[in-house]
Amino acid sequence: MTTADTKATLSFSDGSPSVEFPIYKGSAGSEVIDIRKLYGATGKFTYDPGFMSTAACNSSITYIDGDKGELLYRGYPIEQLAVNCDFLETCYLLLNGELPTAAEKKKFEATVTQHTMVHEQMQFFFRGFRRDAHPMAVLVGTVGALSSFYHDSLDITDPRHREAIRLIAKLPTLVAMTYKYNVGQPFVYPRNELSYSANFMHMMFSTPCEEYKINDVLVRALDRILTLHADHEQNASTSTVRLAGSSGANPFACIAAGIACLWGPAHGGANEAALNMLKKVGTVDKIPEFIAKVKDKNSGIKLMGFGHRVYKNFDPRAKLMRETCYEVLNELGLHDDPLFKLAMTLERVALEDEYFVSRKLYPNVDFYSGIVQSALGIPPSLFTGIFAMARTVGWIAQWSEMISDPEQKIGRPRQLFVGSPARDVPAIDKRG
Numbered sequence: 001m002t003t004a005d006t007k008a009t010l011s012f013s014d015g016s017p018s019v020e021f022p023i024y025k026g027s028a029g030s031e032v033i034d035i036r037k038l039y040g041a042t043g044k045f046t047y048d049p050g051f052m053s054t055a056a057c058n059s060s061i062t063y064i065d066g067d068k069g070e071l072l073y074r075g076y077p078i079e080q081l082a083v084n085c086d087f088l089e090t091c092y093l094l095l096n097g098e099l100p101t102a103a104e105k106k107k108f109e110a111t112v113t114q115h116t117m118v119h120e121q122m123q124f125f126f127r128g129f130r131r132d133a134h135p136m137a138v139l140v141g142t143v144g145a146l147s148s149f150y151h152d153s154l155d156i157t158d159p160r161h162r163e164a165i166r167l168i169a170k171l172p173t174l175v176a177m178t179y180k181y182n183v184g185q186p187f188v189y190p191r192n193e194l195s196y197s198a199n200f201m202h203m204m205f206s207t208p209c210e211e212y213k214i215n216d217v218l219v220r221a222l223d224r225i226l227t228l229h230a231d232h233e234q235n236a237s238t239s240t241v242r243l244a245g246s247s248g249a250n251p252f253a254c255i256a257a258g259i260a261c262l263w264g265p266a267h268g269g270a271n272e273a274a275l276n277m278l279k280k281v282g283t284v285d286k287i288p289e290f291i292a293k294v295k296d297k298n299s300g301i302k303l304m305g306f307g308h309r310v311y312k313n314f315d316p317r318a319k320l321m322r323e324t325c326y327e328v329l330n331e332l333g334l335h336d337d338p339l340f341k342l343a344m345t346l347e348r349v350a351l352e353d354e355y356f357v358s359r360k361l362y363p364n365v366d367f368y369s370g371i372v373q374s375a376l377g378i379p380p381s382l383f384t385g386i387f388a389m390a391r392t393v394g395w396i397a398q399w400s401e402m403i404s405d406p407e408q409k410i411g412r413p414r415q416l417f418v419g420s421p422a423r424d425v426p427a428i429d430k431r432g
């Protein structure tokens with residue numbers, strides 16, 4: 001970051017002396033006002049619930065321009081990465097800053113592959129959960145439990161590299177084990193000759209009686225879902241990972257904290273909600289009635305999979321996911337699937353409706369990813385688990401960046417206290 005020519009001046013209406021703050025500019029996007037000296041100079045904090053106007057770090061990993069509908073990983077547009085690279089190349093890019101050469105790619109794939117198995121003892125953790133436990137509950141627990149296997153790993157000379165590899169490698173195994181435990185089938189071990197995404201499909205859908213037949217179109221679809229969700233700048237779960245990690249906590253425990261945050265319906269749960277919404281609408285003839293309810297502010301009903309806090313013109317990931325949706329449904333002969341037809345009609349109706357057009361509400365990636373995952377055979381309750389599997393690389397890249405940032409400090413937001421001022425504890429017969 002470089003210092004901008006302008007400075008910001010804060011003045012007060014009560015005549016207190018004004019204070020000057022430096023402004024920094026990054027390589028793209030909004031400039032930031034450095035208010036670190038604010039409290040020392042004025043005795044005042046800023047008030048910004050939800051961090052609507054606060055940059056908590058500088059980062060060189062992911063850039064989003066919501067107005068332009070632009071998402072860049074290390075400078076590369078998501079549209080180009082999704083078409084020209086696979087998920088592991090994207091992981092390498094996010095972690096290392098550059099795309100791998102052919103030799104680096106081969107080595108990285110081999111290293112990840114060698115770490116896909118989890119300690120045999122992990123299965124006993126699974127057996128401690130109720131069989132019908134929500135997959136995210138199981139993932140928070142089991143990813144956190146990995147810290148007990150690698151507790152000393154922070155002391156190893158290059159810890160971040162090893163933790164990143166282990167996490168990227170083991171998440172698919174844990175997600176698939178979560179599914180198998182839930183449906184009551186034996187756990188399936190990873191197979192080293194398969195690609196990252198093909199191996200995940202194998203661990204999900206093979207059984208001891210029948211090997212899952214790998215379908216390249218479906219594997220590519222899963223790989224694209226992973227690429228599109230790999231990182232998204234300083235969102236709630238990423239900020240959670242950074243905050244947890246700022247105390248020096250074990251990286252596996254930090255990722256478990258990120259998974260806990262992602263679980264919420266306002267964050268990672270939207271694709272499940274979008275699919276449930278489609279099922280609830282049911283048939284094409286019910287669309288007008290449903291749209292009328294969405295437009296009625298008192299109904300509390302939203303068109304799930306539409307709108308985004310950051311993207312206000314279009315979500316670049318949605319276009320790619322829409323393409324994948326067509327590919328998968330064609331491959332599986334599901335293009336006449338009633339749910340898909342319903343989704344496409346709903347999309348068209350909403351995109352032509354003044355309510356959505358005037359509010360710049362467009363389909364987001366979740367509108368389509370639920371349909372794709374459903375077609376792949378993934379149950380809706382596991383959608384957020386797949387998201388966690390994809391986002392793990394983003395979390396660990398951001399964690400790693402934070403750990404090596406000399407300006408990094410333990411995260412400690414302040415507050416505006418509105419409770420009771422100091423008072424004396426009354427005797428028990430004088431209370432009430």
Ligand SMILES: CC(C)(COP(=O)(O)OP(=O)(O)OC[C@H]1O[C@@H](n2cnc3c(N)ncnc32)[C@H](O)[C@@H]1OP(=O)(O)O)[C@@H](O)C(=O)NCCC(=O)NCCS
Pocket residue numbers: 270294301302303304305306307308309310359361364365366
């Ligand atoms: C993502 C989301 C939370 C972004 O919200 P936001 O940036 O705060 O946008 P706002 O809530 O300010 O919405 C602006 C207007 O559009 C309306 N709106 C936003 N999303 C809407 C939706 N999905 N359906 C219907 N109306 C919607 C709001 O009611 C508001 O209307 P108003 O100006 O008349 O009051 C919101 O669009 C949403 O809930 N979408 C559905 C859930 C979803 O798909 N989430 C996944 C995100 S990847």
